Amino acid sequence: LAKTTQPISMDSYEGQEVNITCSHNNIATNDYITWYQQFPSQGPRFIIQGYKTKVTNEVASLFIPADRKSSTLSLPRVSLSDTAVYYCLVGDWKSNTGKLIFGQGTTLQVKP
Amino acid sequence: EAEVAQSPRYKITEKSQAVAFWCDPISGHATLYWYRQILGQGPELLVQFQDESVVDDSQLPKDRFSAERLKGVDSTLKIQPAELGDSAMYLCASSPVGQLDSPLHFGNGTRLTVT
Numbered sequence: 397l398a399k400t401t402q403p404i405s406m407d408s409y410e411g412q413e414v415n416i417t418c419s420h421n422n423i424a425t426n427d428y429i430t431w432y433q434q435f436p437s438q439g440p441r442f443i444i445q446g447y448k449t450k451v452t453n454e455v456a457s458l459f460i461p462a463d464r465k466s467s468t469l470s471l472p473r474v475s476l477s478d479t480a481v482y483y484c485l486v487g488d489w490k491s492n493t494g495k496l497i498f499g500q501g502t503t504l505q506v507k508p
Numbered sequence: 509e510a511e512v513a514q515s516p517r518y519k520i521t522e523k524s525q526a527v528a529f530w531c532d533p534i535s536g537h538a539t540l541y542w543y544r545q546i547l548g549q550g551p552e553l554l555v556q557f558q559d560e561s562v563v564d565d566s567q568l569p570k571d572r573f574s575a576e577r578l579k580g581v582d583s584t585l586k587i588q589p590a591e592l593g594d595s596a597m598y599l600c601a602s603s604p605v606g607q608l609d610s611p612l613h614f615g616n617g618t619r620l621t622v623t
Binding site: 432442483497499 | 512543549550551552553597599601611612613614615616617619
């Protein structure tokens with residue numbers, strides 16, 4: 397299983413763009429890259445997923461270079477409500493036996 | 509939007525007692541997961557079901573933990589006897605294998621405190 401490495405914590409201010417980078421040097425061919433957000437006392441919530449290049453949805457963008465050994469989650473114009481823990485996961489979840497392993501995540505603190 | 513239901517939301521029990529958690533996944537989701545999350549850490553996978561079959565329980569402490577999904581729908585996770593170190597959030601997740609939009613849908617968990 398591919399292991400991920402991401403910063404333990406980050407600080408930002410309201411209105412700024414936040415980029416969280418995750419390293420996954422041992423990513424396998426069938427692995428997808430998925431990001432989750434978790435607020436205190438809640439379950440993680442899916443943000444975005446990608447395989448290569450760039451993926452964008454209504455809340456975030458995901459940038460994946462050609463070698464796929466890292467990925468960057470980009471949150472545009474963050475607000476106080478974006479304060480949460482963000483997890484980067486790598487795995488072949490489409491397989492019946494695929495599973496996603498969580499690391500420690502990145503705690504993002506957004507300040508006014 | 510459909511949700512994964514978990515109960516109870518909170519549970520306080522004394523060590524050596526038995527405790528059980530219940531999860532009802534999103535309708536039609538064949539794969540169900542139980543995770544344990546200790547405060548300040550990421551969720552740790554305990555067991556994975558595909559329909560009613562266990563796919564992976566390599567991280568489940570089988571001397572005290574058990575999990576079942578008898579009809580391939582809802583699931584129960586049991587701890588007997590509970591120990592102080594079992595205090596954590598127990599999260600259930602489900603997924604529609606083969607779809608691309610959202611791999612895991614999580615419930616809001618059961619917060620267990622063992623005293």
